[in-house]
Amino acid sequence: MIGIKRDNHRRKPAVVRDRPEERDFVREVESVPGGETIRSCIQCGTCSASCLFASSMDYTPRMMILLTKANRRKEVLSSNTMWICASCYLCTVRCPAGVEITSFMHALESLAARDGDGKDRSAALKLYSAFMDSIRKNGRVHELGVMLDFYRRGNLLSAIKALPVGLALFARGRIPLKPIRIRAAKELAAIIESAESETGGAR
Amino acid sequence: MKTEKIRKYSYFPGCAMDGTAAAYKMSVHEVAKVLDVELIELEDWNCCGSTASASVNGVASHSIVARNLALASEKEWDLVTPCSSCYTVLKNVQANVQRYPDLKVRVEEVLRNGRAPYTFKPFLNIRHLLEVVMQDVGLEAIKAKVTRSLNGLKVAPYHGCQIVRPWFTFDDPEFPESLDRMVKALGGEAVEFPMRAACCGASLMLSAPDVGLDAVRRIIDCAEKAQAECIVTACPLCQTNLDAYQGRINRRLGTKYNIPIFFFTQLLGFALGIDPKALGIEKGIVPQETVLLKRWPLGDEALVRHLSVRS
Numbered sequence: 001m002i003g004i005k006r007d008n009h010r011r012k013p014a015v016v017r018d019r020p021e022e023r024d025f026v027r028e029v030e031s032v033p034g035g036e037t038i039r040s041c042i043q044c045g046t047c048s049a050s051c052l053f054a055s056s057m058d059y060t061p062r063m064m065i066l067l068t069k070a071n072r073r074k075e076v077l078s079s080n081t082m083w084i085c086a087s088c089y090l091c092t093v094r095c096p097a098g099v100e101i102t103s104f105m106h107a108l109e110s111l112a113a114r115d116g117d118g119k120d121r122s123a124a125l126k127l128y129s130a131f132m133d134s135i136r137k138n139g140r141v142h143e144l145g146v147m148l149d150f151y152r153r154g155n156l157l158s159a160i161k162a163l164p165v166g167l168a169l170f171a172r173g174r175i176p177l178k179p180i181r182i183r184a185a186k187e188l189a190a191i192i193e194s195a196e197s198e199t200g201g202a203r
Numbered sequence: 204m205k206t207e208k209i210r211k212y213s214y215f216p217g218c219a220m221d222g223t224a225a226a227y228k229m230s231v232h233e234v235a236k237v238l239d240v241e242l243i244e245l246e247d248w249n250c251c252g253s254t255a256s257a258s259v260n261g262v263a264s265h266s267i268v269a270r271n272l273a274l275a276s277e278k279e280w281d282l283v284t285p286c287s288s289c290y291t292v293l294k295n296v297q298a299n300v301q302r303y304p305d306l307k308v309r310v311e312e313v314l315r316n317g318r319a320p321y322t323f324k325p326f327l328n329i330r331h332l333l334e335v336v337m338q339d340v341g342l343e344a345i346k347a348k349v350t351r352s353l354n355g356l357k358v359a360p361y362h363g364c365q366i367v368r369p370w371f372t373f374d375d376p377e378f379p380e381s382l383d384r385m386v387k388a389l390g391g392e393a394v395e396f397p398m399r400a401a402c403c404g405a406s407l408m409l410s411a412p413d414v415g416l417d418a419v420r421r422i423i424d425c426a427e428k429a430q431a432e433c434i435v436t437a438c439p440l441c442q443t444n445l446d447a448y449q450g451r452i453n454r455r456l457g458t459k460y461n462i463p464i465f466f467f468t469q470l471l472g473f474a475l476g477i478d479p480k481a482l483g484i485e486k487g488i489v490p491q492e493t494v495l496l497k498r499w500p501l502g503d504e505a506l507v508r509h510l511s512v513r514s
Contacts, residue, residue, distance in 0.1 A: 032261060033261065033299050033302070033303045033306055034299075052401060052402055052418060053407075053414055053418075056411070056413075056414045083410065083411075084407070084411060084414060086254075086364075086402050086404055086405045086406070086407050086418075087254045087364075087365070087405065088364035088365070088368065088401075088402030088405075089291075089364060089365065089368035089369040089376075090364065090368065090377075090400075090402070092368065092369045093368050093369055093371075093376040093377070094377075100369070102369065106254075106261075107261075110260060110261055113260075122410075123409075123410040123411065124406070124407075124410035124411070126410075127255065127406055127409055127410045128255035128256070131252075131253070131255035131256065132252070132255065132256055132260075132263075134250075135249070135250045135252060135256070135267065139247075139249040139250065140218045140221075140249060140250045141218040141250045141253075142218075142222075143218070143219070143222040143223055144222075147409070150409060158409070158412060161412065161451075162409070162412075164450065164451065165447045165448060165450070165451060168447060168450070168488050169223060169443075169447055169488065172485070172486045172487070172488060173225060173486060174222060174223045174224075174225050174226075174443075174486060175222060175223070176221065176222055180221055182247050182248070182249055183247050184247050184249070184317075187317045188249050188267060188270065188317070190316060190317050191263075191266050191267060191270065191313055191314060191316065191317040192263045192266070192267065194266075194312075194313045194316035194317070195260065195262040195263035195266045195309075195313045196260060196262075196263055
């Protein structure tokens, strides 16, 4: 009934051999804050049933937990699921087993970002990186800067589609051209750099 | 004249207030004055990183938020933010550094590598502005100050997601009613609105527009079916998504959505008798003036003259 096209490129789950380097994936996920909560998952599917965006995901949240526990690193990290998650936390507050699904999704995003699994397919990662660069530069997010940077990272078509909205916002004085830079911008950049060098770009 | 007690808070506005949510900034400022709330902006605060930074790097994202928590720890007041995303991120980070001792050690180390040493309180009371208005100021005090009743204006109370989740704080995580109660106290009517705590799609609007647009469509459609004349929200990103993308949805689907989206501080300020211009009423992409004019055709001459300018 809706004319809006879903980017619903659900893929068939592939059968992947249990390679030795994949065996510790679940431990890796559990070492990220929040990731350890998947241990108590009972596979009831409340999370998937609650998710507003499950139909746009390669795998549902429940399936992601199952695949992680089965150490299917590649399928998990190259899926779009965690990038579609909008962090609305409905699954988290509903989970009867206390699994923090949203934090689990964030953990997967950070691992995919670090290992490069998500880089090719995820517009969300490009957006998040543009967002972080804006913070690094100014200490605050400059919305116009983030949008331009995001579209420059290879989303020309979406830029054209987004233009009318951008212009309308601009006309109402809601898109300032100049960024606001905090006095401690350099100090903040040093904080970020220190955190990244310590962790090799991820947690 | 009775001088009322002024309540003081540390204030974390969030980045959107200086951009897409300019009207929120204006109206918060005005409303705070009338309600005797003093919002003392954290000096040289930095971006909370929102969901984006939490997703890309854990230690870095916790560290930049911890800097803000440390700045707020120097003051004795509660920390208040009008942005639902900042609210959740600040609360998450505060909880995580207590919950994961290793993370805390690393965050403190990283902060020391910045120029100044920062320390933060183990517990800082982090609150949403809506919570402060509802709990500290209270609807009774607000009612006493209403000079321009909302006259039965039909409002869809859209709370959004992160204001009530994942933290069980001042309202129900699935069926919040703060905005309903506020609208009623101001003389308006809160319509039945099942999408009250649904997600607006947040940054999916940029990263996966089809998914984001559909999320917005569902919310707008629900408000239309409930015959709401406008939607009220308490989050900068919700307001922008619902307000700015109705045109794009209409072009795509041939619908005729045209429903103005107010910040709760705009409706509140309007009812408190504040000049609509000072509340940023002209900053809506879907004009907010039209719906107000419909309800106040007579009486307030200056208001009508002012509101007519654009509509």
